[in-house]
Amino acid sequence: MNDRSNRRGGLLEKARIRLRVNGEEREVLAPVHHTLLEVLREELGLPGTKHGCELGECGTCTVLVGGQPVLSCLTLPVECEGREVTTVEGLAAGGALHPLQQAFAELGSAQCGYCIPGFLLSAAALLRERPSPTRQEIAEATAGNLCRCTGYLKILEAIELAAARMRSRMENASD
Amino acid sequence: MEDTGTTVVGERVRRPDAPDKVKGTALYIDDLALSGSLWGAVLRSPHAHARITRLDVARARTIPGVRAVLTARDIPGRNLIPMIQSDWPVLAAEFVRHVGEAVALVAAESRDLAAEALRTIAVEYERLPALLDMEEALRAGEVMAHWKVRRGDVQSALGRGDLVVVEGTYRTPYQEHAYIEPNGMIGVPDGRGGVIVYGSMQCPFYVQKAVASALGCDLARARVVQTVTGGGFGGKEDAPSAPGAQVALLAHATGRPVRLILSREEDMAVMSKRHPGRVRMRTAATRDGELVAVEVDYLLDGGAYATLSPVVLFRGTVHACGPYRIPNARVESRVVRTHKVPCGAFRGFGEPQVVFACESQMDRLAERLGMDPLMLRLKNALGEGDETITGHKLTSSVGFRDVLDRVAASSDWSRKRAEYARDAGPVRRGIGLAACYYGVGLGALGKHLNPAGASLVVAGDGSVTVAVGTTEIGQGMITVLSQIAAEALGCPVELVHVVEPDTSRVPDSGPTVASRTTVMSGNAIRDAAAKIRAAMEPVIADSGLSWREAVALCAQKQVGLAAHGWAVPPAITFDLETGQGEAYMYYTFSANVVEVEVDTETGETRALAVHSGHDTGKVINPTTGEGQVEGGVVQGLGYALVEEHALKDGRILNDQFSTYIIPTPLDVPEIRPILVEHPYAWGPYGAKGLGETPVIAVAPAVTAAIHHAAGIRLDEIPATPERVWAALQAKNAGPTASRP
Ligand code: FES
Ligand code: FES
Numbered sequence: 052m053n054d055r056s057n058r059r060g061g062l063l064e065k066a067r068i069r070l071r072v073n074g075e076e077r078e079v080l081a082p083v084h085h086t087l088l089e090v091l092r093e094e095l096g097l098p099g100t101k102h103g104c105e106l107g108e109c110g111t112c113t114v115l116v117g118g119q120p121v122l123s124c125l126t127l128p129v130e131c132e133g134r135e136v137t138t139v140e141g142l143a144a145g146g147a148l149h150p151l152q153q154a155f156a157e158l159g160s161a162q163c164g165y166c167i168p169g170f171l172l173s174a175a176a177l178l179r180e181r182p183s184p185t186r187q188e189i190a191e192a193t194a195g196n197l198c199r200c201t202g203y204l205k206i207l208e209a210i211e212l213a214a215a216r217m218r219s220r221m222e223n224a225s226d
Numbered sequence: 227m228e229d230t231g232t233t234v235v236g237e238r239v240r241r242p243d244a245p246d247k248v249k250g251t252a253l254y255i256d257d258l259a260l261s262g263s264l265w266g267a268v269l270r271s272p273h274a275h276a277r278i279t280r281l282d283v284a285r286a287r288t289i290p291g292v293r294a295v296l297t298a299r300d301i302p303g304r305n306l307i308p309m310i311q312s313d314w315p316v317l318a319a320e321f322v323r324h325v326g327e328a329v330a331l332v333a334a335e336s337r338d339l340a341a342e343a344l345r346t347i348a349v350e351y352e353r354l355p356a357l358l359d360m361e362e363a364l365r366a367g368e369v370m371a372h373w374k375v376r377r378g379d380v381q382s383a384l385g386r387g388d389l390v391v392v393e394g395t396y397r398t399p400y401q402e403h404a405y406i407e408p409n410g411m412i413g414v415p416d417g418r419g420g421v422i423v424y425g426s427m428q429c430p431f432y433v434q435k436a437v438a439s440a441l442g443c444d445l446a447r448a449r450v451v452q453t454v455t456g457g458g459f460g461g462k463e464d465a466p467s468a469p470g471a472q473v474a475l476l477a478h479a480t481g482r483p484v485r486l487i488l489s490r491e492e493d494m495a496v497m498s499k500r501h502p503g504r505v506r507m508r509t510a511a512t513r514d515g516e517l518v519a520v521e522v523d524y525l526l527d528g529g530a531y532a533t534l535s536p537v538v539l540f541r542g543t544v545h546a547c548g549p550y551r552i553p554n555a556r557v558e559s560r561v562v563r564t565h566k567v568p569c570g571a572f573r574g575f576g577e578p579q580v581v582f583a584c585e586s587q588m589d590r591l592a593e594r595l596g597m598d599p600l601m602l603r604l605k606n607a608l609g610e611g612d613e614t615i616t617g618h619k620l621t622s623s624v625g626f627r628d629v630l631d632r633v634a635a636s637s638d639w640s641r642k643r644a645e646y647a648r649d650a651g652p653v654r655r656g657i658g659l660a661a662c663y664y665g666v667g668l669g670a671l672g673k674h675l676n677p678a679g680a681s682l683v684v685a686g687d688g689s690v691t692v693a694v695g696t697t698e699i700g701q702g703m704i705t706v707l708s709q710i711a712a713e714a715l716g717c718p719v720e721l722v723h724v725v726e727p728d729t730s731r732v733p734d735s736g737p738t739v740a741s742r743t744t745v746m747s748g749n750a751i752r753d754a755a756a757k758i759r760a761a762m763e764p765v766i767a768d769s770g771l772s773w774r775e776a777v778a779l780c781a782q783k784q785v786g787l788a789a790h791g792w793a794v795p796p797a798i799t800f801d802l803e804t805g806q807g808e809a810y811m812y813y814t815f816s817a818n819v820v821e822v823e824v825d826t827e828t829g830e831t832r833a834l835a836v837h838s839g840h841d842t843g844k845v846i847n848p849t850t851g852e853g854q855v856e857g858g859v860v861q862g863l864g865y866a867l868v869e870e871h872a873l874k875d876g877r878i879l880n881d882q883f884s885t886y887i888i889p890t891p892l893d894v895p896e897i898r899p900i901l902v903e904h905p906y907a908w909g910p911y912g913a914k915g916l917g918e919t920p921v922i923a924v925a926p927a928v929t930a931a932i933h934h935a936a937g938i939r940l941d942e943i944p945a946t947p948e949r950v951w952a953a954l955q956a957k958n959a960g961p962t963a964s965r966p
Binding site for chain 1: 891
């Protein structure tokens with residue numbers, strides 16, 4: 052057993068934490084040593100964010116804090132106070148899938164699906180900054196996300212497809 | 227090629243599980259928040275081999291909030307996980323035989339309390355000498371299984387004197403499955419002496435047997451339900467039986483739901499892996515390249531318990547000489563017991579180790595003969611009417627030559643072979659080829675597990691519930707079986723709903739392994755669908771009704787539309803003494819052409835492209851098929867280039883993703899999946915199955931490409947920069963420093 056197990060459950064000291072998650076103000080009482088990952092999953096009832104290592108090595112726990120991708124297993128909730136936290140549950144706007152989610156579903160990019168929330172958020176952050184990323188830039192932006200099922204190609208292709216659709220949507224909107 | 231005339235089968239139908247998975251609403255085992263569930267944890271051995279001299283749990287039991295502390299003495303049923311040799315305890319009783327072996331279990335109100343309880347258990351060990359080396363274990367006679375193949379007369383063939391003979395000794399490392407979701411289980415008492423176990427797994431019926439055996443209850447009281455599973459690759463085949471039985475014991479003892487979720491380090495330290503292998507091989511051919519004799523000595527390190535090692539070894543044994551016509555073959559194979567983590571099933575199942583040797587031998591032989599490696603394969607390729615080394619005469623669906631032609635064309639083999647050989651700078655390109663075949667299903671050793679069931683229920687609105695005993699582990703089973711059900715029933719594919727596997731719904735359908743799911747569950751579905759169609763036909767006659775109208779009419783006429791299906795594969799016969807007979811029902815054939823770039827100054831190798839061809843029979847869904855190829859190829863590249871475990875005193879040192887490296891998005895080359903469809907008559911719509919072959923013949927194609935690029939032979943993988951660099955130094959120091 053490792054000491055990190057001390058972080059879960061716990062009769063230890065609890066703190067009141069105020070977070071803005073997926074556009075909603077949330078307040079929870081959580082053990083002070085709980086990570087953002089644990090607070091999201093255990094206290095806020097948002098299990099879409101997954102854990103694959105809790106050591107900052109697999110990327111499957113990636114969420115956005117203030118639009119930037121962070122590893123929620125290495126982040127303490129206090130660091131996020133006053134900033135917007137986005138999880139996979141917050142990607143779909145008003146029930147419509149995000150173009151990334153749409154593209155991932157269409158191209159069969161999710162096999163077991165366990166790594167997918169992390170990829171979606173890394174990709175969402177990338178596309179916000181670079182609407183026309185190259186294949187290399189996409190690979191670099193997702194280099195911290197591990198997937199063991201897909202061999203990555205259908206994931207990279209889906210990000211390209213979503214980027215193209217988001218660009219044309221922008222162009223149409225500005226026409 | 228036969229026109230199967232299908233409408234849904236063969237189409238790129240969207241994965242029905244995709245929406246949930248992209249929305250983050252798919253519930254994996256650790257997402258199932260069961261109210262009032264306890265945290266389970268396992269006390270594990272720090273030693274490779276020791277006698278437990280003291281195990282005192284009295285204090286741990288008194289901690290408030292700790293609800294159970296269990297040792298081997300507290301197991302109501304048998305303390306053995308039912309597996310081929312039943313040597314694997316649920317909890318160590320007197321001895322521990324590998325680092326990480328389970329010694330005691332706790333269940334507590336929180337994860338912190340569970341950890342505290344583990345620390346409070348007093349345990350003392352007397353350390354014993356540990357067998358950590360497979361060759362040593364072989365000398366000590368610790369053989370778990372021994373198989374052989376005897377065909378023709380290898381001795382006199384090798385004595386002929388007019389043959390070209392190459393030989394080598396090849397070593398392959400541990401490989402970690404590295405599914406991103408760690409193993410986990412939840413046990414829920416059923417209130418009647420049994421436990422329902424939910425979890426991440428490939429084989430609910432294996433877990434069911436383990437649970438019933440540990441609890442000493444009827445199989446029917448050990449209900450097992452698979453939850454959405456975050457990858458398996460064989461790693462959730464045999465190994466989950468242990469946490470399954472353990473969580474059931476805790477739930478049974480506390481009368482409460484218990485969740486047992488492994489941490490990554492725990493998972494890497496104690497769950498199964500690909501067996502490390504050592505293969506000695508001699509291959510003899512005439513001067514014009516006709517294979518005459520092959521001799522193989524194959525050794526696997528099984529670890530402390532047998533799990534599935536005997537069958538893993540069997541598959542490697544019968545496929546040891548590759549998909550070639552070989553009149554004389556002698557294979558001797560053994561898996562030995564050591565004091566290390568038990569190895570088990572892993573995609574490829576005993577083939578990658580021996581195929582690395584066999585295909586490296588073919589590349590060497592081609593070089594010695596001055597022959598193109600592709601020509602050597604084509605010359606000896608198995609075709610219809612030929613026999614495998616077990617004397618299995620292949621009468622149909624042998625697409626090997628087509629596969630070779632297609633990968634050669636896709637890669638522009640001949641041109642690149644010549645062009646890359648002219649690279650002169652420090653960074654040189656190379657192109658290599660390797661092939662394999664794969665007997666689908668459980669084969670001669672596992673045939674009692676081969677039948678599979680399905681249950682189909684048509685609801686009043688025309689929607690169809692399909693239950694099978696095999697599992698979705700990301701490979702696309704739900705999609706493919708939905709297509710087969712829709713095709714067989716003649717209903718829209720959107721109306722088919724494949725539900726989570728549950729041992730209470732269908733009879734034991736064997737494991738989700740060996741690329742058998744499409745064929746076995748597919749045929750069981752077709753059997754059930756035929757019964758439903760037979761019930762419908764007299765009602766609807768030729769009225770040209772739509773599916774929904776036909777279902778409504780049946781309801782009106784009080785005709786029930788539900789059926790069980792059962793698939794039993796054609797019988798095969800095999801003689802274990804001679805290794806002759808039908809080892810498997812039928813085979814898929816594969817070949818990979820790999821292009822690499824080797825930096826001769828740093829030893830770094832980068833894969834540039836992989837042309838991966840597979841004769842898998844009818845492809846039910848090209849998208850999931852490509853997904854299997856791309857994922858398998860990248861796993862194979864990891865095996866070839868980076869993945870290995872380092873151990874000290876039987877302890878795995880690299881038990882995290884920062885130290886056990888797997889390929890990332892930056893490491894992926896161009897991959898061209900090539901699916902060749904030679905239909906297999908007994909398979910549903912001609913399908914054969916595809917799960918495993920993509921991973922098998924990647925590593926030897928990589929090392930052949932490295933040889934082509936840099937003139938060095940690697941007889942051991944992974945081809946890390948250190949290993950490649952050392953080989954380059956050795957070559958430069960040696961007398962024959964020329965490019966091939
Ligand atoms: S769970 Fe956070 S990086 Fe793996
Ligand atoms: S889809 Fe399984 S880990 Fe990525």
